[in-house]
Amino acid sequence: MGNKRYKQKHREIEEKPMTKQEHVNALRADETVHYNCCQSVLIPFAQECGLSHEAANALGSNFGAGMRRGATCGAVTGALMVLGMTGKDPAAAKELTDAFKEKNGCLDCAQLLAEAAKRGEPRKPHCDRMVREAVELLEKLHK
Template sequence: MKYDHTEKAVALFTQGYNCAQSVFVAFSDVTGMDEELAKRLSSSFGAGMGRMREICGTCSGMFMVAGIIYGQGIESDDNLKAAHYQRIQYLAEEFHKRHETIICRDLLKGLAVTSTPTPEKRTEQYYKVRPCVKFVRTAAEILDRYLEENPPGGAEP
């Protein structure tokens, strides 16, 4: 099956949703999660987890989608747990290959960004200088490709 969630993820970001929400909500059709619940669940992960500038929210969004689709729930089988962690590390590495890091503060290096809880206003200037839409696009593309290569419910690990 061909997946294409990139434009929806980008549109969500340009409408004001945070980076994690943009990726996670875009895949609601695949996860089966209600979009309003998906928005609330992923709201804490934006700007590197609550604007702490840690793991990029787009990666958190990818990882949550992968957990819903491929996770085993209570993973008492160490092999299944290892296979899932391997999957998450693969997704992170694919993002890292394109942007040299998955850490928000490093992705925004050179910009005057802070870790204060108050988000920046989404103005035309914000979107001109902020590279985050590029990261949203990357995460959605990586996850679409992974889903195509490893169909949900398929025989992948």
């Protein structure tokens, strides 16, 4: 997918006032542009992190699919980036990861996907849910 399409998508999104969850839904709904889970968490918080949408997109590009290895879920890594970039202390990171793990059983992408498959949940809806949950946790920590 060309950089031109991403820039067009960013402009479309920036023009509309949206909640974080609406922003996530807009990113995840467009099947012509793929945003991985990390990007989908990081981009809605770009402004608070002092980043442009393009910079947030680039920063998160190699953290999807568990850092491309099935390791820590990209939604979690994106959320941890937001916490770091917005000056939250390590206790907030622990709170977020503990809450995510309690709700989902683990933090690893491969294991999360395997459990979703056992339940018959397709990958895209599962990942969309992980992103929404990570953003919800971030919003609670930013209140």
